[in-house]
Amino acid sequence: MDVAVVVFTSDLRLRDHPALHAAQRAADAVVPLFVRDRGVDGAGFATPNRLAFLADALTDLDAGLRERGGRLVVREGDVVEEVCTVVRDTGAGEVHLSAGVSAYARRREERLRAALEELRCPLRVHDGAVTAVPPGAVTPAGRDHFAVFTPYHRRWRESVRDAPLPAPRRIRVPDTAKGQGPPERGAVTGVSPGVPRGGETEGRRRMTAWLRSDVDAYEERHDDLAGDATSRLSPYLHFGCLSASELTHRALRHGGTGAEAFVRQLAWRDFHHQVLAARPDASWADYRPRGDRWRHDERELTAWREGRTGYPIVDAAMRQLAHEGWMHNRGRLLVGSFLTKTLYADWREGARHFLRLLVDGDMANNQLNWQWVAGTGTDTRPNRVLNPVTQGRRYDPDGAYVRRWVPELAGVGGSAVHEPWKLDASKLRAGGYPAPLVDLAVSRDRFLTARHRE
Structure with missing residues (x-):
């Protein structure tokens, strides 16, 4: 019996899956394998919000495979060692993997290819999954x-x-493929309350x-x-x-x-x-260096992370992130501009915080969007500064978004919510809302002066 292994990574589905499709065409039996990779844990990607979503996705993938006569084989450890163990146990003739773009994904592919060559088992890498x-x-x-x-x-x-590939109708998994069941979401601690349910x-x-x-x-x-x-x-x-x-x-x-x-x-x-x-180094290095000498003020960074900057639209977006593990795209632009240009803090500080909480956090979109808004990436207007007050009035004109996420301002009507420092203190809830962390005009001049210093 010919056996092929499909290593699932960032492709947790059955429909339109080029690697799975190719494996089924090449072999009588297929091992759908997911390795809980210790290297991913060590790289800081295994955060609670993503682990909870991942548990849902793997459980759903296993259910879909079982409906088709198969099952998901889950193992834990070094990805290369675990794949090679499955190859030896099942006598697999080839391994299929979806291509990745991050430096980590490339190193994983290179290591896996070299190890499989020693087993005389070719690695087939497929585009089109991500x-x-x-x-x-x-x-x-x-x-x-x-x-x-x-x-x-x-x-x-x-x-x-053009048209996507269909899901397989039947999947035969060899009995010699040993592994665990999918992890349970309930076993993950520290998950944000509003993280959605994962899965295909x-x-x-x-x-x-x-x-x-x-x-x-x-x-x-x-x-x-x-x-x-x-x-x-x-x-x-x-x-x-x-x-x-x-x-x-x-x-x-x-x-x-x-x-x-x-x-x-x-x-x-x-x-x-x-x-x-x-440019895999763009994960953490400036794509287009601007000679920035970023400020590091831990008090300001903490206020930004906690959504207590005194600028309601920024604080609302940061609190949405903490609650849902997700943030509206306009919110991402606003909090990114505030951190990197109003506070003039390193974009990597923001990228790290986002990666800790975002369910959708990945190296390509998270890091390069942060670089775009910081002006060190591909933005053709690298020195633009978004004013959180005018942006709030434009994209949340009646203040409903702010009041949803900043309960201190729930009693403030209309667009006045975007400038609470102008309100009578009696209109704010007990405990109050913080005063603005910085002056917008002063901060803007500081940023532009620093950028043009060189």
Whole structure:
């Protein structure tokens, strides 16, 4: 009996899965394998919010496999050692893996390939599981990646794959494949209260509902903080519970200006993956150094992390992050600009905090979005500074988003909530709301002076 192993990583689904599809075509039996990788734990990615979502995703994946006669084989340890053990135990003739773009994913692939060569078992690496268009599939003349989004988007749009691959009907798993069952979400401690349920089933339910009823208004409403009119599909894309290719395909088939605007955001996601694939050091090093001498004020950093800066729109977004493990995209821009340009603190401080809490936190989108807003990445206007008061009035005009997340201001009506320092103290709840951490005009001048110092 021919056996192939599929190593699941950031591709926890059965539909539109190139590696699984190829393994089933190549062998009579398939081992669907997930390794709880100690290296990932050591790199700081195994945070409570992501572990809870991961437990849901693995449980759902196992259930889907069992419906098809199979099961998920879960092991724990060094990923290379565990894969090799499964290969030896089952006599597998080849291993299939979805391509990654981070430095860690590349090292994992290199180590795995070298170890499998000693077992005379080839490693087959497949594109198309994480992004809609694989990194490196479209490049400008004479360069290995696009550094500007607009020309990338034009080429990307022409390269999106057609119809997604179907889920397998049956999966035969050899009895010699030994492992544990999926982890339980309830065993994870320290999870934010509002973290959503993970898994392909939930992701597909949300995707279908989004495309059926909400995507048409996306272009007009995507910056409406209180309206919460974004898809909230990013955690399912991050864990691969949904295929970016299938989501793009279905949105384009739906059609309309809202769907086109939404697809543009999916292209941004792929754009960051192709940048990181070409420049893996951009995970922590400035993509475009500006000579910054970042300030480090622990009091200010703590206030920012806790959502107590005295600027309500910033604080609301930071408290949403702490509660849900997710933040509205407009909120991400605002808190990022406030940290890196108003406080003039290192973007890596913000990236680390986001990675501790975000369910959708990954190296490509988290780090490169932080670099974009800090002006050290691909932004063509690196010195722009977002004013949290004017931004709050524009994207939360009646203050509903702020009042939802900052209960100290729940009794303040209208847009006055964005400048609470102008209110009579009696309008604020007992205990009050903090005074502004910094003066916006002074901070803006400090940032611009520092940036132009060189």
